[in-house]
Amino acid sequence: MKVTAVLDIESAFFGNDASIHETKQDTEEEEEEESELQKRNETEIESMNATKEMLLNLTFYASKPGDGSESDPDGIPHRFLTMQKGCRTKAKEAFDATVSWRNQYDINNILRRPHPQYDACKCIFPHYFPGRDPAQNIIFVQRVGVIDMEVAHKNNVSMDDLIMHYVYIVEYCWNMIEPGPPDGIMTSVIDMEGVSFEMVRNSEMMHFAKRFVKIMSCNYPSRSYKTLVINAPRWFNVGYKIFKPLLRESTRE
Numbered sequence: 513m514k515v516t517a518v519l520d521i522e523s524a525f526f527g528n529d530a531s532i533h534e535t536k537q538d539t540e541e542e543e544e545e546e547s548e549l550q551k552r553n554e555t556e557i558e559s560m561n562a563t564k565e566m567l568l569n570l571t572f573y574a575s576k577p578g579d580g581s582e583s584d585p586d587g588i589p590h591r592f593l594t595m596q597k598g599c600r601t602k603a604k605e606a607f608d609a610t611v612s613w614r615n616q617y618d619i620n621n622i623l624r625r626p627h628p629q630y631d632a633c634k635c636i637f638p639h640y641f642p643g644r645d646p647a648q649n650i651i652f653v654q655r656v657g658v659i660d661m662e663v664a665h666k667n668n669v670s671m672d673d674l675i676m677h678y679v680y681i682v683e684y685c686w687n688m689i690e691p692g693p694p695d696g697i698m699t700s701v702i703d704m705e706g707v708s709f710e711m712v713r714n715s716e717m718m719h720f721a722k723r724f725v726k727i728m729s730c731n732y733p734s735r736s737y738k739t740l741v742i743n744a745p746r747w748f749n750v751g752y753k754i755f756k757p758l759l760r761e762s763t764r765e
Contacts, residue, residue, distance in 0.1 A: 570623040572687045574611050579694035591695060595733035610731045622680050623687065632667040633677035636660050641689065649737045650690050650698040657706030657743070661716060671720045678724060682732055697737040705743035 575581035580590030586600065588607050596602040614620055638655040645651055664674065690696045711717055741748070 570687075571620050572623070572683065573620055574607070574614055576694050578692065589694070591734040606730065606733070613727075613731060617676070617679075619679060619683065622676070622683055627677070627680055629667070629669055629673055629677065630680075632663070632669050633674055636664045636667075636669060637674060637678075639681065641685070645699045645737070647737065650685060650696070651701060652685070652698050653701040653703060655703045655705070656721075657704050657711075659711070659717065661714075671716070671723070674720060675723055675727060679727070682728070686732075686735075695734070697735055699737050700739045702739065702741045703743055704741060704745065704748065707745055709745075709747060 575587065575589045580593075581587045584590075584593075586604050588600070588603050592603040592607045592610075593600070596606060618625075637659050640653055642651050642653055664670075685698070686696060690698075
């Protein structure tokens with residue numbers, strides 16, 4: 513009886529081995545959960561700090577790490593060599609021209625500057641990024657059939673403003689939405705619903721279109737995965753012949 517009483521007292525005060533083991537296991541699991549939670553919090557904080565640093569430094573250059581320029585003897589990004597089919601002389605000339613263009617219009621800092629005409633420009637020439645294609649490339653839709661030059665005139669938006677707006681969008685795409693890999697490509701969707709033959713005959717519209725195509729082709733080469741033209745009118749071939757000389761062979765193909 514005395515032995516039983518002693519055992520009961522020990523069990524009451526100290527518990528049995530199984531309960532001690534369970535308590536220890538529960539404590540270890542809690543510590544693991546706390547450790548995992550702490551790691552997630554640290555990861556989130558690092559991500560937030562990286563995003564904050566990126567937002568505070570919205571200066572981007574014609575070349576960036578990983579685009580081949582750091583290992584190229586002339587500092588030429590791989591995209592420009594691809595554009596010129598490996599011809600180093602032409603590729604260097606093209607890249608130097610892009611650097612000069614960016615310096616002339618301060619493109620490196622375009623995302624740092626206020627863009628008060630953003631809404632007006634997007635209304636004049638609607639465009640959007642709806643998502644990604646099956647290959648995970650960005651999709652960019654441009655609704656050329658609803659370009660409204662009257663809205664541009666009413667809001668004092670010039671052709672230069674529209675061009676710079678599109679440069680702004682492209683810079684945002686390749687530096688913010690898709691900062692890597694540096695040789696990222698996109699699927700462009702040209703929605704021609706609403707395009708009329710009168711638009712093709714409009715000199716102001718055609719001047720804008722030709723400048724736009726040339727600037728994109730010269731300064732953002734080898735960025736196209738596919739270009740899809742939808743809702744094209746029957747006479748589309750007439751308009752295409754106008755722009756065909758402005759397109760590089762790889763784009764035409």
